[in-house]
Amino acid sequence: MNRVWVYQADRFLTDNEVEEINSALVSFVSSWTAHGSALAGRGQVRDKLFLILEVDEKQAGVTGCSIDKSVHFLKGLGQQFGVDFFDRMKVSFRNDAGEISLVSRGKFEELVKSEQIMADTIVFNNLVQNSEQLEKEWEIPFRESWHSKVF
Incomplete structure (x- = not known):
């Protein structure tokens, strides 16, 4: 069973943005680590609204630092695309x-x-x-x- 984080954008993404964000997710996840150990993760945009990150913690457990890296990455995506993945309103x-x-x-x-x-x-x-x-x-x-x- 994988650990999951669901981030909802504050607006629907365009097809182009989904493509670019999915590409950025592949790059991020391939270099995502916890205390030097590679995380077995994956990421995807669903329904042009939700960004979902998953990690198989059987291979390497997620740490506070690795979660911080994902938050930093998502905030960067938000700035790049003018979208907020942390708007809970x-x-x-x-x-x-x-x-x-x-x-x-x-x-x-x-x-x-x-x-x-x-x-x-x-x-x-x-x-x-x-x-x-x-x-x-x-x-x-x-x-x-x-x-x-x-x-």
Whole structure:
């Protein structure tokens, strides 16, 4: 089971940006280390919105320094592309057409109150921490999510 970090952009990325960021991720992950040991990691952009990093900790465990390196890398990407991967004030969900929507927390709260976000609306739980959770608990119904306790 891999350790996972999900970073959500504060806007949707263009196809060109996704291509460039995925290329940068390949370079970063190939040189990502923890105390001199190479990390068995991978990175990808999904749905033009989420940047996902994974590390197989059976080969080498992640350290505070290696996490700092990834944060520094992501902040650099953010500056390069004018995007913020650390903005926690936006919420993503699947709309009635199944497409991903990205709105401010305030707008999301309005949608909940006006019942446009229902118990079975799919929301993204970017707090998942491993590959199994990413597979089973990343896209979940609103009623099962931390969102339902906040909104």
